[in-house]
Amino acid sequence: MKSPKPVTGWPTLLIVLEAIVCERERQNILFADGKIRFNCACGDVPPEKKFVVLTEELGEVAEALQRPGQFSTKVREHLRSELIQVAAVAVAWAESLTTKEDKCS
Numbered sequence: 875m876k877s878p879k880p881v882t883g884w885p886t887l888l889i890v891l892e893a894i895v896c897e898r899e900r901q902n903i904l905f906a907d908g909k910i911r912f913n914c915a916c917g918d919v920p921p922e923k924k925f926v927v928l929t930e931e932l933g934e935v936a937e938a939l940q941r942p943g944q945f946s947t948k949v950r951e952h953l954r955s956e957l958i959q960v961a962a963v964a965v966a967w968a969e970s971l972t973t974k975e976d977k978c979s
């Protein structure tokens with residue numbers, strides 16, 4: 875089975891960025907509900923703890939790559955979901971390091 879041809883360009887980027895924002899919101903809700911111990915967006919969480927969360931998420935990407943049927947819709951969607959989670963954790967961590975003076979560069 876061949877992998878579906880990916881869509882490229884701004885529409886795809888916006889879809890992915892929206893998914894990351896949704897995942898960030900999901901993480902915030904989990905934290906507010908006490909289902910996760912800390913939020914990587916918080917500045918008072920030690921970076922070592924954030925690094926552990928990020929590498930755990932990355933490990934789940936590696937695990938997803940081990941699944942048979944790389945081109946099946948189910949496996950592809952799972953891999954995409956895990957990649958979104960990695961990105962959301964990285965974004966949360968970056969949020970914790972961001973000040974009002976920071977701009978796009």
Ligand SMILES: [Mg+2]
Nearest residue numbers: 931934956959
């Ligand atoms: Mg994950």
